[in-house]
Amino acid sequence: MFERYHVPIKTVPGRAAPIPKFTITRADNCVNCGKCEKACIYGVHKRSEQDPRKMADPVNHLCKNCFRCIQDCPQRALSMSPGSDYLSLGRGVWTPLRILTIYGEAETGKIPVLGAGYRGMFAGTGYDGMWTDMSEIVRPTRDGIHGREYISTSVDVGRKPGYLKFNGDGRLMTSLPSVMELPIPMVLDVTRMRVMSESLLEGLAKAAFGLKTLLFASAGTRLPDGYAGRSSQIVPVYPEGTDVRSAEIPGDSSILEIAYSNDWRSDARALRERFPKTILSVRVNASRGIESKVEELATAGIPVVHVLYDEEGLEYGNGDRHSKDSLRAIHKALVSRSIRDEVTIIAGGGVAAAEHVPKTVICGADVVALERALMLALECRNHRTCSEDSCPIGMKTASPDWVEARLENLVGAWRDQLLEVLGAMGLREVRRLRGELGRAIFLEDVEREAFSGIEGGDHDGKAR
Amino acid sequence: MTTTAKRDDGCPKVVPEADVVPSEHLKFVNRYTVKRADTCISCGMCESLCPYGVHKRVEGHVKILPPDDRKCIGPSCAVNYFFCVANCPTNSLSIGVSDTFISLGDPRWTSEIILATWKQAETGQPLGLDHPGNVGFSGGGFDKLKFKIPDKKGVVPPEDVCTAIDLNRRGSGEKIRIPIPMYGGGMSFGSVSVYTMLARAKAAKKWSTFTCTGEGGYPDALIPYKDHVITQVATGLFGVREETIQRTRIVEFKYAQGAKPGLGGHLLHDKNTPDVARMREAVAYTSLFSPFPFHSVYSVEDHKKHLDWAHAINPKALMSVKVSTPNDVEMVSVGSYYAGAHIVHLDGGYGGTGAAPEIAKKNIAMPIEYAIPKVHRFLVSEGIRDKITLLASGGLRTALDVAKAIALGADGAVVGTADLVALGCVRCGNCESGRGCPRGIATTDPVLDKLTDADWGAERISNLYNAWRLQWCELLSGFEMTDISELRGRTDLLTNGTPKGVAP
Numbered sequence: 003m004f005e006r007y008h009v010p011i012k013t014v015p016g017r018a019a020p021i022p023k024f025t026i027t028r029a030d031n032c033v034n035c036g037k038c039e040k041a042c043i044y045g046v047h048k049r050s051e052q053d054p055r056k057m058a059d060p061v062n063h064l065c066k067n068c069f070r071c072i073q074d075c076p077q078r079a080l081s082m083s084p085g086s087d088y089l090s091l092g093r094g095v096w097t098p099l100r101i102l103t104i105y106g107e108a109e110t111g112k113i114p115v116l117g118a119g120y121r122g123m124f125a126g127t128g129y130d131g132m133w134t135d136m137s138e139i140v141r142p143t144r145d146g147i148h149g150r151e152y153i154s155t156s157v158d159v160g161r162k163p164g165y166l167k168f169n170g171d172g173r174l175m176t177s178l179p180s181v182m183e184l185p186i187p188m189v190l191d192v193t194r195m196r197v198m199s200e201s202l203l204e205g206l207a208k209a210a211f212g213l214k215t216l217l218f219a220s221a222g223t224r225l226p227d228g229y230a231g232r233s234s235q236i237v238p239v240y241p242e243g244t245d246v247r248s249a250e251i252p253g254d255s256s257i258l259e260i261a262y263s264n265d266w267r268s269d270a271r272a273l274r275e276r277f278p279k280t281i282l283s284v285r286v287n288a289s290r291g292i293e294s295k296v297e298e299l300a301t302a303g304i305p306v307v308h309v310l311y312d313e314e315g316l317e318y319g320n321g322d323r324h325s326k327d328s329l330r331a332i333h334k335a336l337v338s339r340s341i342r343d344e345v346t347i348i349a350g351g352g353v354a355a356a357e358h359v360p361k362t363v364i365c366g367a368d369v370v371a372l373e374r375a376l377m378l379a380l381e382c383r384n385h386r387t388c389s390e391d392s393c394p395i396g397m398k399t400a401s402p403d404w405v406e407a408r409l410e411n412l413v414g415a416w417r418d419q420l421l422e423v424l425g426a427m428g429l430r431e432v433r434r435l436r437g438e439l440g441r442a443i444f445l446e447d448v449e450r451e452a453f454s455g456i457e458g459g460d461h462d463g464k465a466r
Numbered sequence: 467m468t469t470t471a472k473r474d475d476g477c478p479k480v481v482p483e484a485d486v487v488p489s490e491h492l493k494f495v496n497r498y499t500v501k502r503a504d505t506c507i508s509c510g511m512c513e514s515l516c517p518y519g520v521h522k523r524v525e526g527h528v529k530i531l532p533p534d535d536r537k538c539i540g541p542s543c544a545v546n547y548f549f550c551v552a553n554c555p556t557n558s559l560s561i562g563v564s565d566t567f568i569s570l571g572d573p574r575w576t577s578e579i580i581l582a583t584w585k586q587a588e589t590g591q592p593l594g595l596d597h598p599g600n601v602g603f604s605g606g607g608f609d610k611l612k613f614k615i616p617d618k619k620g621v622v623p624p625e626d627v628c629t630a631i632d633l634n635r636r637g638s639g640e641k642i643r644i645p646i647p648m649y650g651g652g653m654s655f656g657s658v659s660v661y662t663m664l665a666r667a668k669a670a671k672k673w674s675t676f677t678c679t680g681e682g683g684y685p686d687a688l689i690p691y692k693d694h695v696i697t698q699v700a701t702g703l704f705g706v707r708e709e710t711i712q713r714t715r716i717v718e719f720k721y722a723q724g725a726k727p728g729l730g731g732h733l734l735h736d737k738n739t740p741d742v743a744r745m746r747e748a749v750a751y752t753s754l755f756s757p758f759p760f761h762s763v764y765s766v767e768d769h770k771k772h773l774d775w776a777h778a779i780n781p782k783a784l785m786s787v788k789v790s791t792p793n794d795v796e797m798v799s800v801g802s803y804y805a806g807a808h809i810v811h812l813d814g815g816y817g818g819t820g821a822a823p824e825i826a827k828k829n830i831a832m833p834i835e836y837a838i839p840k841v842h843r844f845l846v847s848e849g850i851r852d853k854i855t856l857l858a859s860g861g862l863r864t865a866l867d868v869a870k871a872i873a874l875g876a877d878g879a880v881v882g883t884a885d886l887v888a889l890g891c892v893r894c895g896n897c898e899s900g901r902g903c904p905r906g907i908a909t910t911d912p913v914l915d916k917l918t919d920a921d922w923g924a925e926r927i928s929n930l931y932n933a934w935r936l937q938w939c940e941l942l943s944g945f946e947m948t949d950i951s952e953l954r955g956r957t958d959l960l961t962n963g964t965p966k967g968v969a970p
Contacts, residue, residue: 024569027565042904043900043904043914044900066894066895067894067896068894068903069566069570072494072566078494078532078534082566082569083568083569084568113824114824115732115734115822115823115824116821116822116898117819117895117897117903117908118894119724119817119827119883120816120827120861121573121574122572122573122828123573123605123606124574124605124610124816125605125606125833126605132829133815133829133831133832133833134829134831135792135793135830136728137728138727138728138789138792138798139763139769140765140794140801141794142759142764145730145761148755357828361829419825422728422825422830423728423825426729426758426831428728441793443831451836451840452836452837452839452874453962455957456957456958456960457958
């Protein structure tokens with residue numbers, strides 16, 4: 003029976019104390035008149051429960067920056083400042099706002115909706131210098147998000163033959179490779195995480211099962227008992243140097259992944275012989291010339307190439323190319339060899355917000371791997387010095403059910419936002435979005451087109 | 467108080483007078499803060515020095531009051547002999563940037579712009595062309611484009627400068643000329659209170675320009691201002707009736723909104739109070755998401771059928787088409803012209819909204835700065851540029867933004883958020899849920915909406931328009947222009963950032 007894919011969401015409160023965006027300071031000259039309590043509709047100001055003659059300390063995380071209390075204070079005893087914990091929360095593409103947004107999405111599972119117009123920087127590097135297209139009047143849109151029209155978010159992982167061969171009797175001669183269909187273009191990847199525990203892994207696995215997607219985990223990580231026979235969605239990832247001829251592989255894995263190395267050809271051949279039904283993926287760190295590496299892998303018949311970028315979404319090494327440009331180069335190289343549809347590209351690293359999923363897909367990835375965003379959904383505080391023992395929120399003590407629910411909320415919210423973008427573009431399925439560069443707007447292009455007659459600027463859209 | 471004479475031939479020279487509107491409650495924040503350390507001995511030196519009244523001691527009190535830093539002029543005071551910090555015998559005073567000031571605003575609507583807009587709404591006096599409240603620091607678009615303002619000032623007196631534009635440039639139909647190159651954008655009943663709508667309508671009447679109902683129906687309170695209220699027909703068709711289309715002079719078809727291009731209007735359940743629901747013919751306290759798009763419009767021909775239908779109901783009304791800014795926005799604009807539109811209103815990606823998904827605001831459709839030249843050039847090359855009025859909106863915050871939009875190729879602008887800021891909005895962005903705006907502007911809460919007085923608001927908005935007009939006059943006179951239409955398409959008067967080889 004046909005069942006429409008749906009991510010069930012429910013409100014899952016955080017375990018850690020909320021991080022206030024603003025700090026309200028009450029100076030000594032407060033006369034406890036209580037006008038702030040009347041002014042605030044969010045409950046920041048309350049009388050002290052111990053001593054009702056006095057005002058309690060402001061509940062900063064409820065403050066929404068409306069300035070009503072400051073405006074109404076007859077003593078001018080109140081002042082507001084940006085929350086210092088909030089400001090120090092993020093860095094690079096992982097801005098404090100994005101991290102707080104992920105916390106919210108993981109808590110509610112809902113699309114963040116706010117009043118007032120856009121309030122950030124005009125544009126920026128990487129995905130910030132890119133807009134998606136929309137349709138109106140001359141092209142139809144899709145009204146997908148409220149379920150009034152169906153938009154598919156399914157993608158295929160695996161190799162697809164470019165064409166089918168039949169013999170004279172009409173019998174199919176092409177041997178069809180294994181393909182796995184995922185209902186969302188997002189997979190979970192925990193191979194680059196620094197904190198891991200049994201309960202955390204159990205929660206991640208439960209989320210992957212619930213979402214019907216894949217979990218990439220280092221080979222050898224074992225699921226707790228009770229998950230036997232369900233590990234087909236767990237992808238074991240073998241690091242460079244593993245002897246794949248003797249490596250143990252869980253019997254029911256549908257995909258396995260090895261690292262790109264000098265021996266990848268022989269490794270791939272050996273694995274194909276040992277596990278002919280299993281889809282083989284090769285992970286490769288993006289660096290200068292990544293497009294020729296991917297081309298090499300694809301022409302050699304590797305079904306899935308998993309390209310890794312750093313936390314900022316940049317290539318490794320000296321190059322500062324962002325995945326936006328890197329993926330476009332890979333996509334174009336494969337298209338020019340007429341093999342783009344035969345290989346699945348998974349891209350991971352620097353996916354920090356819901357909009358990065360459709361943008362990564364537009365630039366040429368089939369599937370987007372979520373990594374750090376998963377940890378942030380579990381209220382990771384994004385500390386520079388991260389270790390299991392110093393974790394301020396005790397990440398490894400999170401219960402599997404809580405982990406599962408938070409992750410499903412995050413992915414559910416991101417999928418809904420993907421539907422919004424697809425609907426606005428008028429696309430019926432996310433497969434059509436991949437490499438659809440003509441439906442994107444790139445900063446350097448519009449800057450050149452619109453402002454080329456205007457003096458100044460370098461017209462390449464780069465920040466100066 | 468005089469009102470503008472509507473003349474088809476010339477330019478309305480008489481505009482409403484500006485009067486200071488009492489707005490003490492909005493003076494809660496200053497750029498600077500003055501701190502007094504515990505080492506103060508309350509000698510009273512600072513009180514005797516400061517001419518602005520920052521330092522005060524109540525008669526008979528021993529201790530001096532905390533500094534009233536709203537009146538402080540900041541560190542630049544150091545050049546004065548009466549600078550309190552330098553003269554304090556115990557070195558107890560310090561001046562710095564106020565944390566509250568930093569907490570206000572964002573890169574697009576900076577605290578400087580908000581305070582400058584409040585000041586203009588209070589006094590009706592324009593900003594200098596080099597005031598920091600003219601541009602934001604978002605680092606692109608209007609914040610990077612700058613006018614090459616010549617040194618000579620006031621070559622043409624403001625009363626000889628014409629800032630009027632025509633809304634109907636086709637051969638037939640009512641000629642409508644508005645004395646300032648802008649009108650108010652659609653904000654629905656539901657997203658904002660009826661008092662806010664009334665304030666905008668009253669200001670629009672005073673200025674002989676327009677405001678727009680938005681998609682939430684036409685409250686009866688606006689009927690006295692019907693000659694200055696545009697009826698919007700949006701995809702939800704909320705509250706659209708034959709009589710609301712018949713009583714208006716301009717019908718606006720909203721195909722898309724800049725803040726949420728490709729998505730329908732959002733009114734979250736909390737704000738759909740019984741009054742709003744009655745107007746929208748919906749069930750109270752349910753979330754109302756308009757469909758997207760008009761499911762009856764999938765081509766320019768369908769679009770023409772839409773306009774024809776409105777034309778049949780009200781043959782006199784001008785047709786405005788509000789569209790967002792996709793890649794093919796120029797095709798949409800030309801299509802709109804051939805379907806019979808008088809006004810093409812481009813709403814760019816960074817526009818205002820009462821509620822929109824955050825992902826849509828930044829990421830879907832291009833900013834208006836890129837769309838205007840694209841559409842303008844295409845309309846010119848199609849030979850129809852002078853038969854249609856091109857209005858721009860979506861992130862136009864100040865008078866200079868409007869002037870830049872015109873220099874890029876628009877005829878005029880549509881403004882929404884600036885009106886709300888004139889009413890005291892701080893852009894906190896909490897209009898969408900709960901009781902709505904805590905400041906009583908974008909709310910439907912029966913208690914909170916009383917915070918905005920429509921007459922007071924109308925004066926504030928009118929003052930803002932006055933300040934803007936004077937600023938345009940100053941700009942145009944610097945360029946030795948006498949009519950704002952001369953500015954259209956003059957990209958040669960702009961620079962994009964700091965030109966190469968020129969010191970910033």
